[in-house]
Amino acid sequence: MAVITFAHRGGRADLPENTLPAFRRALDLGARGLETDAWRSADGEVVLVHDERIRRGLRRVRVPDASAAELRALDVPRLADLYAECGSAFELSVDLKDREVVHPLIDVARAAGGGAPGRLWICTASQKLLAKLRDVAPDVKLVYSPGRNRVAPAAMERHAADLAAQGVDCLNLHHSEWTRGLVALVHRFGLKAFAWDAQETRYILAALRQGVDGIYCDRVDRMVATVGEWTATVDDDR
Numbered sequence: 001m002a003v004i005t006f007a008h009r010g011g012r013a014d015l016p017e018n019t020l021p022a023f024r025r026a027l028d029l030g031a032r033g034l035e036t037d038a039w040r041s042a043d044g045e046v047v048l049v050h051d052e053r054i055r056r057g058l059r060r061v062r063v064p065d066a067s068a069a070e071l072r073a074l075d076v077p078r079l080a081d082l083y084a085e086c087g088s089a090f091e092l093s094v095d096l097k098d099r100e101v102v103h104p105l106i107d108v109a110r111a112a113g114g115g116a117p118g119r120l121w122i123c124t125a126s127q128k129l130l131a132k133l134r135d136v137a138p139d140v141k142l143v144y145s146p147g148r149n150r151v152a153p154a155a156m157e158r159h160a161a162d163l164a165a166q167g168v169d170c171l172n173l174h175h176s177e178w179t180r181g182l183v184a185l186v187h188r189f190g191l192k193a194f195a196w197d198a199q200e201t202r203y204i205l206a207a208l209r210q211g212v213d214g215i216y217c218d219r220v221d222r223m224v225a226t227v228g229e230w231t232a233t234v235d236d237d238r
Contacts, residue, residue, distance in 0.1 A: 004091050004214035005227050007031040008196070009050060011220035018048045020077050020085050030224040033091030033121075035216055038079065040101040041068045046079040046108050052097065064098065079108045088116035093194075093216070095145065096124045106137050123172060125150070127163070134167035143194065145172040157185060164189040170213070172196055175203050183211040201226050 010022030037050045045068035109116040117139040170192035183193045194214035195207040204226045217223035
């Protein structure tokens with residue numbers, strides 16, 4: 001699989017984050033994937049926003065206490081709106097902000113059809129949740145995303161073995177934590193390696209040299225151009 005270029009929060013350097021225009025523009029710019037964050041609204045809908053509390057002008061709203069319609073008026077879309085607007089022919093990385101949202105999230109992806117569940121990468125720092133999901137959601141991808149500097153390098157081999165045994169598909173680390181050797185290690189256990197917060201060209205290139213499988217970046221144009229040029233150079237050398 002080619003390196004997945006994930007537009008972080010829809011590519012928030014260009015347009016307001018986690019909005020339909022941002023998602024649409026990221027795909028138009030050539031991103032192979034979108035990244036977003038999911039909560040469950042008061043009426044049970046899967047809504048895409050990073051923070052639990054949002055502010056628009058003088059209005060302050062706690063996401064779990066608001067209906068999807070109320071949130072839509074504040075430019076917070078539902079996951080169903082994203083699929084309706086953009087289809088499902090892209091990889092979608094979703095950071096779980098609320099454990100209650102995970103099963104509705106999977107249901108919406110399945111309802112979208114077009115192979116959406118197989119392109120859905122569910123990210124969380126909870127290994128226990130991932131292990132439970134593997135049994136009930138064999139059609140989605142599971143990503144262990146522990147945050148920065150949460151896994152001791154000395155324990156990484158045991159950690160990778162445990163993740164593989166639990167059926168996890170990918171390990172997502174800050175770009176600065178990956179090395180060529182560490183990428184090779186997780187690949188040996190059948191895991192993908194994703195690198196987040198690779199905002200500068202030098203960081204993107206470093207991650208590519210290390211062999212990662214996915215990159216998260218706010219600047220979609222920069223990411224797509226850098227990965228494209230790198231891929232062309234690698235292909236020419238073969």
